Amino acid sequence: xxxxxxxxxxxxxGRQSLSPLQAAGxxxxxxxxxxxxxSPDGIAxxxxxxxNENVMSSLVDKIxxxxxxxxxWYAVPGKFWNAEENLDWVSASIALTKSFHRxxxxxxxxxxxxxxxxxxxxxxxxxSTPLRPANLYGICKNSLQQIVTPYTKMSGISxxxxxxxxxxxxxxAPSRFVPAVIRALLTNTDARCTKGDQLRxxxxxxxxxxxxxALLSSPVEGPVNIISGKPVTLADVAGLIARKLNNSGRLxxxxxxxxxxxxxxxxxxSKRLNDEVGWHPARSLEQGIEETITWWRNNL
Amino acid sequence: xxxxxxxxxxxxxGRQSLSPLQAAGxxxxxxxxxxxxxSPDGIAxxxxxxxNENVMSSLVDKIxxxxxxxxxWYAVPGKFWNAEENLDWVSASIALTKSFHRxxxxxxxxxxxxxxxxxxxxxxxxxSTPLRPANLYGICKNSLQQIVTPYTKMSGISxxxxxxxxxxxxxxAPSRFVPAVIRALLTNTDARCTKGDQLRxxxxxxxxxxxxxALLSSPVEGPVNIISGKPVTLADVAGLIARKLNNSGRLxxxxxxxxxxxxxxxxxxSKRLNDEVGWHPARSLEQGIEETITWWRNNL
Numbered sequence: 327x328x329x330x331x332x333x334x335x336x337x338x339x340g341r342q343s344l345s346p347l348q349a350a351g352x353x354x355x356x357x358x359x360x361x362x363x364x365s366p367d368g369i370a371x372x373x374x375x376x377x378n379e380n381v382m383s384s385l386v387d388k389i390x391x392x393x394x395x396x397x398x399w400y401a402v403p404g405k406f407w408n409a410e411e412n413l414d415w416v417s418a419s420i421a422l423t424k425s426f427h428r429x430x431x432x433x434x435x436x437x438x439x440x441x442x443x444x445x446x447x448x449x450x451x452x453x454s455t456p457l458r459p460a461n462l463y464g465i466c467k468n469s470l471q472q473i474v475t476p477y478t479k480m481s482g483i484s485x486x487x488x489x490x491x492x493x494x495x496x497x498x499a500p501s502r503f504v505p506a507v508i509r510a511l512l513t514n515t516d517a518r519c520t521k522g523d524q525l526r527x528x529x530x531x532x533x534x535x536x537x538x539x540a541l542l543s544s545p546v547e548g549p550v551n552i553i554s555g556k557p558v559t560l561a562d563v564a565g566l567i568a569r570k571l572n573n574s575g576r577l578x579x580x581x582x583x584x585x586x587x588x589x590x591x592x593x594x595x596s597k598r599l600n601d602e603v604g605w606h607p608a609r610s611l612e613q614g615i616e617e618t619i620t621w622w623r624n625n626l
Numbered sequence: 627x628x629x630x631x632x633x634x635x636x637x638x639x640g641r642q643s644l645s646p647l648q649a650a651g652x653x654x655x656x657x658x659x660x661x662x663x664x665s666p667d668g669i670a671x672x673x674x675x676x677x678n679e680n681v682m683s684s685l686v687d688k689i690x691x692x693x694x695x696x697x698x699w700y701a702v703p704g705k706f707w708n709a710e711e712n713l714d715w716v717s718a719s720i721a722l723t724k725s726f727h728r729x730x731x732x733x734x735x736x737x738x739x740x741x742x743x744x745x746x747x748x749x750x751x752x753x754s755t756p757l758r759p760a761n762l763y764g765i766c767k768n769s770l771q772q773i774v775t776p777y778t779k780m781s782g783i784s785x786x787x788x789x790x791x792x793x794x795x796x797x798x799a800p801s802r803f804v805p806a807v808i809r810a811l812l813t814n815t816d817a818r819c820t821k822g823d824q825l826r827x828x829x830x831x832x833x834x835x836x837x838x839x840a841l842l843s844s845p846v847e848g849p850v851n852i853i854s855g856k857p858v859t860l861a862d863v864a865g866l867i868a869r870k871l872n873n874s875g876r877l878x879x880x881x882x883x884x885x886x887x888x889x890x891x892x893x894x895x896s897k898r899l900n901d902e903v904g905w906h907p908a909r910s911l912e913q914g915i916e917e918t919i920t921w922w923r924n925n926l
Contacts, residue, residue, distance in 0.1 A: 410724065413724065
């Protein structure tokens with residue numbers, strides 16, 4: 327039986343991974359500080375703090391998972407880029423990986439980030455783009471990847487590292503770009519945005535979670551971009567939302583300046599995900615935005 | 627008053643750093659699993675295991691050092707290159723650095739390694755040589771450097787990272803190259819060596835320790851090679867030992883094969899150490915080898 331330990335299972339991505347994991351035949355053991363409302367039946371929940379190494383180690387010994395899907399990290403919007411907590415999660419993730427090995431684990435997938443790449447490059451590619459992160463979050467994720475990749479290999483664990491780009495969907499922090507625009511236009515207030523010519527790759531969080539489940543079930547090793555491969559500008563995304571809500575009047579592109587050092591382009595190659603993992607997103611951007619608008623209508 | 631916490635203070639390099647630190651005016655607080663015999667008077671010793679995070683944290687809070695000189699790591703000869711313990715020392719070193727910051731620390735120097743560099747490059751240079759370590763030891767040291775450099779900067783701690791190349795001297799593990807040749811020739815048994823055309827940079831451990839003390843007392847930040855800048859072949863070193871001991875007959879160069887993947891060249895630039903730190907080794911290789919032979923005569 328395939329028994330998966332999912333960390334950060336109550337988080338933005340983690341909570342969307344539970345049903346796909348069950349559908350793929352996993353016995354799902356989920357750890358999180360809190361159990362999210364409306365989670366599917368049949369999940370074994372553990373409300374524990376993984377930063378406590380003794381607690382984490384006992385938990386892994388008790389569950390003895392064959393598979394590990396590690397989403398947990400410090401993720402407070404606006405603060406996580408350079409928070410000291412990034413360092414704690416490097417140590418906790420190292421300890422978790424060692425515990426998983428001691429407990430007989432066989433396959434592990436970790437959540438990485440596009441922030442590991444040097445952003446001056448046009449298209450982030452897993453094998454050729456330099457890893458030169460510009461912030462502590464990217465540095466810590468990249469350092470962890472450098473460590474767990476050889477460690478898992480020498481420990482007989484098959485592992486992969488999914489690099490997340492931009493995402494949106496249910497339960498996203500309201501201050502972030504997509505929810506901020508949707509909520510403003512839904513409540514008929516001004517959606518004040520930058521000019522919006524920044525090029526990004528957006529994926530619905532349910533697709534991101536499904537991609538991780540597909541990666542976990544595949545034999546693919548090493549870094550894999552979790553990405554649609556279809557770059558859009560922020561103005562495209564905001565315009566799509568405004569069109570769906572029939573409220574272009576309140577969309578004020580160019581009314582605030584872009585943050586300093588905001589990279590003009592963060593896009594990447596989806597080749598490994600599409601061709602090696604054999605996975606493609608279920609939703610177009612339009613479908614994903616429609617679903618997300620519906621969710622926010624019910625959760626304003 | 628300058629108060630330094632030295633970790634690994636009983637180790638091969640750490641024990642040689644204590645007198646130079648005192649001479650440079652530091653109040654020296656030394657932590658180690660054991661207190662080495664013959665250590666200088668006036669050192670405050672703490673026999674603690676830094677891998678125990680609670681113990682380490684209490685110790686730092688008690689001492690409240692202004693300076694940190696971090697040598698401690700897993701260093702069992704032959705085993706350290708790919709040992710799992712490297713991962714533990716990444717976590718312990720992160721926790722130590724955070725504790726040092728919380729306790730008000732101002733200047734930290736960490737022991738790095740030439741194994742952080744890609745060894746296919748001819749001359750390892752701090753700014754231009756790619757960091758592409760070939761073993762877990764180099765990977766973990768490099769990952770730690772990637773993390774502590776920005777973390778110390780944003781925490782208001784001045785920090786540097788001394789990359790150690792090859793070294794020799796008193797108390798070296800007997801199985802290693804220089805002691806093995808000296809001990810064989812001293813006892814008139816065969817010194818079976820590889821052909822010895824590997825190019826390396828050797829420094830006497832007392833000079834290595836003195837270089838770290840100079841680096842600690844300087845304002846230089848970032849990676850600095852701890853290196854003589856005068857490459858020699860292993861055959862040169864072995865030949866020098868044989869000459870000093872008048873026993874060339876027992877030196878059998880080429881009688882064993884070089885280990886697989888033994889890099890032909892591991893050398894580097896001493897420019898930052900010489901020009902920015904303003905430090906040069908006190909001993910020539912010949913003087914250092916003479917001192918080391920004398921030490922082994924008394925410690926066979």
